[in-house]
Amino acid sequence: MVESKWDSEKKTSKQKVLEYLGSVENLTIDNIPKDYRTGSIRKFFIKNQTKLNEEVVEKQKNLEMILTRCLLTGDEDMSTQKSDELIKLIGLQRFYVESITNIMTETGKRWYDxxxxxxxxxxxxxxxxxxxEINNHQIEVKGLIEGVAVICxxxxxxxxxxNLVLEGLLKIRKxxxxxxxxxxYMGEKTKATNKAIIDFSVESRPDIVFISVTIARYLFNAKLIAKExxxxxxxxxxxxxxxxxxxIIEGELQEGIHLANKDTLSTLNTL
Incomplete structure (x- = not known):
């Protein structure tokens, strides 16, 4: 942790090491002296997906429970409001990866039961x-883009x-x-469908292609698209x-095709 002060006479900044905090991955906001817990520091912790302190984790759980109840009653306005509160608390990326996953998993369990x-x-x-979709639309990509990504x-x-969640996570990464x-689904026209997906993807000249398959019986089509x-x-x-x-294990796929990690962020962080 370094403090920087401007020296008006020498017209340069003086830097002073205040404390060694250790690895970023193990930091929480509690490790930062209270006088330095500014808005920019808090944003750093949210943006960089570092560990959250216990108070924030508890607030996150409570807000997710409230959001789930709002969704169950079909209250769209309150659901949006509670989502905004969660995003302000933990950041958009964490909301997508953790909160939505938790809520949809709970929803699936309720349906199954x-x-x-x-x-x-x-x-x-x-x-x-x-x-x-609303939050994806609000993501600003400033400056040069990192590349073009196709999701199919x-x-x-x-x-x-x-797919929309993945779209947002990629937009965050510019x-x-x-x-x-x-x-x-086009019935007997499977070959034509695969060709349409392949042709469009090729014409887009992407740097990255993500082929997402949820149901195992469609894996053959996914592999065919990836191969072409x-x-x-x-x-x-x-x-x-x-x-x-x-x-599937990495070695099963042909050269040039990568198996995405089940932890989405791990895959995105390798880009």
Whole structure:
């Protein structure tokens, strides 16, 4: 921790080491002397995904519980308000990776246990989707972009929400994102569908392609798309990921195709 003061006579800054705090990964705001816990310091902890102190973690859990109740009642306005409070507390990236995952996991469990019906599950998903879309739209990408990223999923596999979350995480990292994920089901025209996805991706000339597959039975299509893209775009990083890839190991995929880590941030941090 370094303090910098401006020397008006020498017209330069004087720096003084105040304290050695150790590895950033193990820091919390509590490690910072109270006099230095400014807004910029707090933003640093949120932005860099460092450990949160116990008070913030407890607030996060409580807000997630309240947000879940708002979603269950279909209260879109209160759901948006509580989402904003969570984002202010822990940052957009952590909200996407932790809070949305926690809430949707709890929603899926309630549906599986028969506590809610499929209609309620769809309602919750749709409200969360709107919240993510609003926040994605508000992400400002200033200066030079890091590159172009294409997000897609194979024919038959429709999971819009996770694609939108990934889109936001990439925009935070200053990528221009082309999201063509959605319901590509075309019955007997599977080959035509795969070709449409491949052709569009190639024409976009991306630096990165993310192929997301949730249901294992669509993994064949995902691998086919990845194989064709790796041939057409030899300089492009191609990631295959999602729940449908469980059980695959890195060595199973051909050269040029990377298996995305189940921890999304671990994959994104390698870009």
């Amino acid at each position: 028969g506590e809610i019906g499929i209609a309620e599950e769809h309602m919750i998903t749709n409200i969360i989707r709107k919240i993510v 999923n194979p024919e038959g596999d429709d999971h819009t929400l996770s 990528y221009k994102v082309v999201n063509i994920g959605g319901n590509w 893209l790796s041939k057409a775009l030899p300089d492009t990083k191609i990631f295959l990921g999602g729940l449908g890839t469980q059980g």
